[in-house]
Amino acid sequence: VRNGIVPILCVGETITEKVNHDTGQVIHDQVTTALSNLTAEDVEHMVIAYEPVWALSNGSNFRDVETPTPDIIEKVVKDIRHNVAELYGQRSANNLRVLYGGSTHSGTAGGFLNISGIDGLLVGGASMDFHEFSKMVEIAAGVAASRS
Template identity: 40%
Template sequence: MRKPFVAGNWKMNTDCGSGVALAKAVVDGASALAGGSVDVAVIPPFVYLSAVGQAVSSSGVALGAQDVYFEAKGAFTGEISAAMLKDVGCTYVLCGHSERRHVLGESDELVNRKLTASLSGGLLPILCVGELLEERDASQTEQVVERQTRAGLAGLSAEKVSAVTIAYEPVWAIGTGRTATREQAQEVHAFIRRLLAEMYDEAVAQEMRILYGGSVKADNAEELMGQEDVDGCLVGGASLKADDFVQIIEAAA
């Protein structure tokens, strides 16, 4: 039985005070569930990781980072290594979020290097995959998701890949108010699980958690997570409101 996982990606939002207050409110609201029946993570901007990390340190709520660089150290101005993230208390890190891919131009190869570096640095990566609207309209969803999944996990053994979570986030549903239907979400999640079985084996496929991301809200989370292959949610805007985020966590439980 895969344990549900709900992660809140704050993106480029909050300041230090509001971020700490939000984290504390999530801890207060989800303390009975976080780390027990549901894995929960908050993913604030880099500059607030330490402060938010302190706010959640004695709870079951984990800390995650929105990105990572693939080198361990060196002359890479503005970049953050896996060791640095680990040092400030991070457990998880996003790799290949759609905004990194489509706004900032990250390639599949770069995402793979970041994911590999995350594992080497002791972090648990969340590999994000998903298609653009024009790709879905052209019936290319499976083609795009397969390419991103195979490339993102390239070179990883079955043992190493067991530490990875996949998040399917249709780009056309992120921040648009549009959400994939439960049938659309289940269809792609099931496809990813079949792909993992092909790439590795059935045991790996059944153990790996696959999250849905894309305009997840308190009023649709239970329906989405009620699908057989949807193991949780990567939440954007709704994670910035503690009450909404806690309701999503409760739906996962």
């Protein structure tokens, strides 16, 4: 951050942590540990991506991976912003950009982008397919236009 680079902090739970209902605690611990030596200004200039480990593809199977429901994603995003607010205040939490980074593709991009609190997507395997990624960019542009 201090050198003009925008860091993306990826946080997320494993399948075991999900099954054990530990998602909230895991996210809290990851966020508070990773941000512990930063200033409020630093945090406002970075990005946090919710990237549940259990929802990641191997790069080519991005259409076949289970993803969290919109309600779960929205809750985790709220938890991330709440954790940031506890550490650095509500302004930092509001200015922080939060992405969803589980497996996404053109069929799910619009739905994920319309989840409250999501500022964008961290695209993995789908970004390796030019046509697929181009469709996602078009969808994102449409969502952005509808927000303004």
